[in-house]
Amino acid sequence: MPKIVDHHQRRTLIADALMRVAAERGLEEVSLRHVAAEAGVTSGMVQHYFRTKDELMGFAMAVVRERTEARVAAAAGRLGPAPAPGDLVRTLLTEILPLDEQRRADGRVALAFLAYAAVRPDAAAALRADTEGMLAFVAGLIATARPDLDAPAAAAGLLAMMEGLGVYLLGAHVTADQALAALDAQLALIFEGG
Amino acid sequence: MPKIVDHHQRRTLIADALMRVAAERGLEEVSLRHVAAEAGVTSGMVQHYFRTKDELMGFAMAVVRERTEARVAAAAGRLGPAPAPGDLVRTLLTEILPLDEQRRADGRVALAFLAYAAVRPDAAAALRADTEGMLAFVAGLIATARPDLDAPAAAAGLLAMMEGLGVYLLGAHVTADQALAALDAQLALIFEGG
Numbered sequence: 563m564p565k566i567v568d569h570h571q572r573r574t575l576i577a578d579a580l581m582r583v584a585a586e587r588g589l590e591e592v593s594l595r596h597v598a599a600e601a602g603v604t605s606g607m608v609q610h611y612f613r614t615k616d617e618l619m620g621f622a623m624a625v626v627r628e629r630t631e632a633r634v635a636a637a638a639g640r641l642g643p644a645p646a647p648g649d650l651v652r653t654l655l656t657e658i659l660p661l662d663e664q665r666r667a668d669g670r671v672a673l674a675f676l677a678y679a680a681v682r683p684d685a686a687a688a689l690r691a692d693t694e695g696m697l698a699f700v701a702g703l704i705a706t707a708r709p710d711l712d713a714p715a716a717a718a719g720l721l722a723m724m725e726g727l728g729v730y731l732l733g734a735h736v737t738a739d740q741a742l743a744a745l746d747a748q749l750a751l752i753f754e755g756g
Numbered sequence: 757m758p759k760i761v762d763h764h765q766r767r768t769l770i771a772d773a774l775m776r777v778a779a780e781r782g783l784e785e786v787s788l789r790h791v792a793a794e795a796g797v798t799s800g801m802v803q804h805y806f807r808t809k810d811e812l813m814g815f816a817m818a819v820v821r822e823r824t825e826a827r828v829a830a831a832a833g834r835l836g837p838a839p840a841p842g843d844l845v846r847t848l849l850t851e852i853l854p855l856d857e858q859r860r861a862d863g864r865v866a867l868a869f870l871a872y873a874a875v876r877p878d879a880a881a882a883l884r885a886d887t888e889g890m891l892a893f894v895a896g897l898i899a900t901a902r903p904d905l906d907a908p909a910a911a912a913g914l915l916a917m918m919e920g921l922g923v924y925l926l927g928a929h930v931t932a933d934q935a936l937a938a939l940d941a942q943l944a945l946i947f948e949g950g
Contacts, residue, residue: 585875586875587875588871588872588874588875588876589871590784590871590872669874670871670874670875673867673870673871673874674871674874676867676871676923676926676927677782677783677784677864677867677868677870677871678782678784679927680782680863680864680867680868680926680927681779681780681781681782681864682782683927683928686927686928686929689927689929690927690928690929693924693927693929693930694929711941712937712941714934714937715934715937715938715940715941716938716941718921718924718930718934718935718937718938719917719921719938719939719941719942721920722916722917722918722919722920722921722923722924722930722935722938723913723916723917723920724916724920725916725919725920725923725924726915726916726917726918726919726920726921726922726923727912727913727916727920728920729870729916729919729920729923730887730912730916730919732870732874733870733873733874733877733880733883733884733887734877734880734884735880735883735884735887735888736887736912736916740908740909740912741912741916743906743908743909743912744909744910744912744913744916745913746909747905747906747909747910747913748913751945751949755945755949
């Protein structure tokens with residue numbers, strides 16, 4: 563199936579170029595022309611993958627979502643067959659937090675996409691589904707560990723804290739150590755307190 | 757002093773036009789031309805206030821910061837002369853959360869600015885100073901109420917949760933009720949728990 567392989571390679575090539583341009587200039591500044599130049603291909607080829615600004619933004623966010631899912635799955639796998647709920651939640655949250663350059667690049671794209679989607683609610687449907695999935699997953703783990711808590715509220719608060727710490731990390735409002743200290747204090751309140 | 761009054765009026769006129777355009781199209785799409793058309797003035801007059809994209813973004817963020825400060829100060833004033841630490845923190849956080857249309861418009865601008873500043877760290881200096889001020893203020897109130905907690909970590913986590921809930925509200929990932937439930941659960945953990 564040479565056509566499918568080719569498609570996947572090209573998509574990866576263009577996705578990588580898009581992310582490099584976005585990390586440097588900001589996603590809102592990215593154009594077809596910039597991405598084509600960075601990837602060393604024609605604008606027409608790039609246009610095959612995204613014809614509009616909406617498609618470009620959605621494509622970049624899809625790349626970030628796929629990379630994040632793969633990272634979380636790999637890290638969760640390393641916890642072994644029956645991890646403690648608190649360990650699983652901590653792994654999920656710290657794999658998403660922009661604590662190294664790769665995750666910072668992903669985080670900048672995600673933040674640009676959030677700002678973009680805030681005035682175009684339709685664009686955020688896939689991201690909303692992700693958040694709902696994460697909320698249900700984390701609420702289930704909290705309910706197991708702490709039946710006395712309002713698990714949906716605690717899960718929403720915990721994931722929101724992670725999002726906010728991500729924003730603070732990208733803007734250098736807090737250091738990585740401060741972000742991890744805040745997150746660990748919260749995980750202790752939820753999973754060890756009570 | 758007719759010149760100063762005139763300057764203030766013009767700045768307000770342009771700021772309002774800028775915010776209307778930003779709320780509708782997204783801050784990253786805003787141009788001098790759009791703002792001038794919306795304000796019913798010349799591009800040259802708008803250019804007097806911001807000559808570059810950086811100045812435009814900084815101006816919009818400054819408007820949001822001023823409005824937010826005024827709203828927080830007014831709400832804090834209504835709490836009376838010696839409010840409980842938890843009440844003061846709750847007032848601060850809920851005045852910033854995008855729970856109505858005015859605060860949603862401000863929140864969209866703040867989010868666009870955060871995404872913009874994530875690739876231009878110098879642009880975020882004023883915002884970083886705000887965050888540091890808020891962190892110190894909230895940490896002080898937490899330390900008063902809960903000397904057993906790591907107050908800086910708890911304050912960073914609480915403010916990050918507010919930021920993240922704001923992002924979730926703007927993207928319709930959570931409802932206003934869910935955001936307030938998550939925030940109140942956290943405030944209870946910090947100010948009533950222990």
